[in-house]
Amino acid sequence: MPSSERFAALQSIQRRKPTAVEPTPALEKIWASDVFTLGKMKAALPKDAFKSIQRTIREGGKLDASVADVVAQAMKEWATSRGALYYAHVFYPLTNLTAEKHDGFIAPQSDGSAITEFTGKLLVQGEPDGSSFPNGGIRSTFEARGYTAWDVTSPAFLMPTPNGLTLCIPTVFVSWTGEALDKKTPLLRSNAAMNQQAQRLLKLLGNKEIAPVNSSCGAEQEYFLVDNAYLGLRPDLLLAGRTLFGAPPAKGQQFDDHYFGAIPERVQVFMQDVEHQLYRLGVPAKTRHNEVAPGQFEIAPVYEAANVATDHQQLIMTVLKSTAKKHGFTCLLHEKPFAGVNGSGKHVNWSIGSSSHGNLLDPGHTPHDNMQFLLFCGAVIRGVHKYGSLLRSVVATAGNDHRLGANEAPPAIISIYLGSQLEDVYNQIRDGELKGSASGGVMQLGVDTLPEFPKDPGDRNRTSPFAFTGNRFEFRAVGSGQSVAGPLVAMNTILADSLSWVADQLEARLGGGEPIESAAFAVLKQITQEHGAVIFGGDGYSSEWHEKAVRERGLENLRTSADALPVLRRPEVRDLFARHGVLSPVELESRYEVYAEQYVLAIEVEAKLSLRIARTQVYPAVTAYLGDLAGSLQEQEAIGLSPSRAIAQEIAGFAQQLLDKTAALEAALGSAPHGSEAHMAHCANTLLPLMGELRAAVDGLESLVDDNAWPLPTYQEMLFIR
Numbered sequence: 001m002p003s004s005e006r007f008a009a010l011q012s013i014q015r016r017k018p019t020a021v022e023p024t025p026a027l028e029k030i031w032a033s034d035v036f037t038l039g040k041m042k043a044a045l046p047k048d049a050f051k052s053i054q055r056t057i058r059e060g061g062k063l064d065a066s067v068a069d070v071v072a073q074a075m076k077e078w079a080t081s082r083g084a085l086y087y088a089h090v091f092y093p094l095t096n097l098t099a100e101k102h103d104g105f106i107a108p109q110s111d112g113s114a115i116t117e118f119t120g121k122l123l124v125q126g127e128p129d130g131s132s133f134p135n136g137g138i139r140s141t142f143e144a145r146g147y148t149a150w151d152v153t154s155p156a157f158l159m160p161t162p163n164g165l166t167l168c169i170p171t172v173f174v175s176w177t178g179e180a181l182d183k184k185t186p187l188l189r190s191n192a193a194m195n196q197q198a199q200r201l202l203k204l205l206g207n208k209e210i211a212p213v214n215s216s217c218g219a220e221q222e223y224f225l226v227d228n229a230y231l232g233l234r235p236d237l238l239l240a241g242r243t244l245f246g247a248p249p250a251k252g253q254q255f256d257d258h259y260f261g262a263i264p265e266r267v268q269v270f271m272q273d274v275e276h277q278l279y280r281l282g283v284p285a286k287t288r289h290n291e292v293a294p295g296q297f298e299i300a301p302v303y304e305a306a307n308v309a310t311d312h313q314q315l316i317m318t319v320l321k322s323t324a325k326k327h328g329f330t331c332l333l334h335e336k337p338f339a340g341v342n343g344s345g346k347h348v349n350w351s352i353g354s355s356s357h358g359n360l361l362d363p364g365h366t367p368h369d370n371m372q373f374l375l376f377c378g379a380v381i382r383g384v385h386k387y388g389s390l391l392r393s394v395v396a397t398a399g400n401d402h403r404l405g406a407n408e409a410p411p412a413i414i415s416i417y418l419g420s421q422l423e424d425v426y427n428q429i430r431d432g433e434l435k436g437s438a439s440g441g442v443m444q445l446g447v448d449t450l451p452e453f454p455k456d457p458g459d460r461n462r463t464s465p466f467a468f469t470g471n472r473f474e475f476r477a478v479g480s481g482q483s484v485a486g487p488l489v490a491m492n493t494i495l496a497d498s499l500s501w502v503a504d505q506l507e508a509r510l511g512g513g514e515p516i517e518s519a520a521f522a523v524l525k526q527i528t529q530e531h532g533a534v535i536f537g538g539d540g541y542s543s544e545w546h547e548k549a550v551r552e553r554g555l556e557n558l559r560t561s562a563d564a565l566p567v568l569r570r571p572e573v574r575d576l577f578a579r580h581g582v583l584s585p586v587e588l589e590s591r592y593e594v595y596a597e598q599y600v601l602a603i604e605v606e607a608k609l610s611l612r613i614a615r616t617q618v619y620p621a622v623t624a625y626l627g628d629l630a631g632s633l634q635e636q637e638a639i640g641l642s643p644s645r646a647i648a649q650e651i652a653g654f655a656q657q658l659l660d661k662t663a664a665l666e667a668a669l670g671s672a673p674h675g676s677e678a679h680m681a682h683c684a685n686t687l688l689p690l691m692g693e694l695r696a697a698v699d700g701l702e703s704l705v706d707d708n709a710w711p712l713p714t715y716q717e718m719l720f721i722r
């Protein structure tokens with residue numbers, strides 16, 4: 001007779017019904033209804049004020065104080081008319097999370113009454129008590145407090161919170177001395193740096209009237225849903241976001257369909273609810289129901305300006321999590337919640353462009369556009385080759401390490417996939433001559449047009465971490481739980497750096513009287529000769545590539561975060577960020593400190609949880625069962641039978657291993673070395689392998705011990721019953 005809490009959880013799940021949600025109204029009715037859009041501003045603001053804010057959005061810079069007052073007034077009226085009593089400066093600390101400080105609009109008056117109040121000053125600048133956010137030592141050396149400042153380019157919105165509706169104002173978070181304490185500030189700076197260099201190159205190519213060049217991002221978010229009822233029984237899922245134990249589910253077992261027929265409906269209702277909320281927030285979500293693994297789903301919005309896309313990506317993660325709760329699920333954004341099952345990533349699709357020149361990573365149809373495209377794309381190639389290790393380091397988290405290089409996600413070696421046709425074009429440039437143009441014969445840059453490059457997804461190489469997909473690059477190594485800001489900052493900055501190099505070369509050549517076509521060709525030739533080693537169209541999963549990449553191509557294979565995070569301390573990386581005004585050496589070092597600390601913390605928490613679960617949940621269940629088994633064996637022997645002791649012996653063997661490994665893990669936890677790099681290496685090379693060995697013992701027990709006595713919800717239950 002099943003008696004454990006595990007079976008009680010199973011039964012409660014069986015009784016679940018989809019949570020009722022309002023039917024989604026027509027899209028036009030709800031689209032961005034909770035956003036203080038430019039349209040709403042235009043309707044609410046005097047003409048001059050609106051023009052001024054439009055200019056600030058387009059060109060950056062500081063908002064005029066008098067305009068800020070007018071905007072604040074209009075914003076407050078809109079928000080309070082919708083029932084909001086609070087406003088919050090929303091900011092993005094270095095933790096991948098979203099933080100906010102809520103303040104009431106209320107202003108008590110001397111006569112005992114109260115009015116609502118919101119001034120330009122309150123809109124533009126806030127002062128959160130940020131001392132609890134990790135800052136890598138910046139604030140101990142500078143000022144104790146930081147402040148938030150409205151990012152005018154990202155619209156304010158209303159968010160339902162436990163306080164009621166709250167007016168949320170996206171902000172940057174900086175110290176009083178101006179150091180970035182968040183993820184938004186460097187993103188804005190990296191975009192400005194990229195714009196500056198892109199403008200230079202576009203001008204050299206003879207373009208006039210160039211609108212600001214902006215980066216765009218479309219991020220595909222993968223996630224798992226697990227029923228909430230399991231959480232109380234899985235402290236690992238609850239506290240670490242991933243299972244530290246669990247034997248793989250037996251193949252071919254069809255436990256789910258007939259058993260919990262109504263459950264998939266719950267997921268559908270959940271998704272509809274998520275989309276509904278995102279539409280109201282002006283997030284252009286397009287849900288896809290494709291499940292790579294059981295229990296796994298994906299949501300991808302249409303791409304937007306990188307800065308807004310990043311804020312929206314944070315909103316997507318928040319809404320997924322809160323909505324899951326409402327529907328009796330837990331949404332797991334961890335990169336590898338279940339061993340042996342596909343992990344979750346976040347493909348970051350990235351391109352750059354302007355309103356005057358369109359997408360600069362789109363080959364285009366005129367010879368001039370093609371030359372331009374080859375130079376911009378060449379700049380990306382150069383950047384990824386020079387700073388591939390930086391790209392690896394910005395996706396380095398404890399969770400993502402389980403994914404990268406694990407034969408289902410891109411390898412930890414950063415290479416570029418261009419597709420065979422484009423790769424061929426660059427190879428020809430490298431060899432000094434472009435053959436096969438539309439008109440036949442030798443091709444001249446700036447005279448002929450390039451062949452069309454297929455955008456067909458079928459042609460894509462899924463094993464590449466950084467792939468050209470027709471009119472954009474797709475960075476696939478990003479983890480599902482990460483903010484996309486870090487990867488975007490790195491991509492924008494390495495592109496800015498390469499564009500600046502390209503512009504320098506062209507300037508020198510053009511100054512010497514060389515025509516633009518031959519100058520561009522020469523620069524491209526140099527890029528392909530010096531950086532072609534990063535281009536790889538083969539199987540990124542194969543062991544030959546892993547060997548060849550390092551030995552013949554000179555690419556780095558930074559297997560773990562412990563290997564990858566110290567890249568942030570390399571002089572060339574420090575110079576790169578400083579040169580383009582994206583991160584000062586102090587800001588960069590602070591990031592290294594925070595990420596190293598997070599890595600260590602994540603693994604040490606997991607190690608402690610492993611110990612706790614093995615000792616307090618698994619071991620007691622195992623010894624109790626072993627006792628029963630021994631009693632039964634004795635009874636059988638007493639009546640003259642000779643039963644096999646094999647199972648009991650095997651269980652006893654694993655139980656001993658469990659004891660040995662917990663002792664070893666505990667000792668290792670207590671002997672961490674000093675210094676962040678040594679501490680990270682200890683986590684990667686000592687704690688994680690020991691946890692793996694402990695896990696092997698526990699998972700071995702799971703397949704031997706009476707299912708009724710097993711305390712942890714199994715993979716089969718968590719993955720297939722939803």
Ligand code: ADP
Pocket residue numbers: 216217218219220300301302303349350351359457471472
């Ligand atoms: P998949 O990569 O799975 O085939 P899609 O083709 O739907 O997926 O595209 C994935 C993401 O790429 C979406 O968010 C989409 O909006 C985005 N995207 C499309 N074009 C661009 C572009 N030029 N720049 C940036 N992102 C883009």
Ligand code: MG
Pocket residue numbers: 220347474
């Ligand atoms: Mg994709």
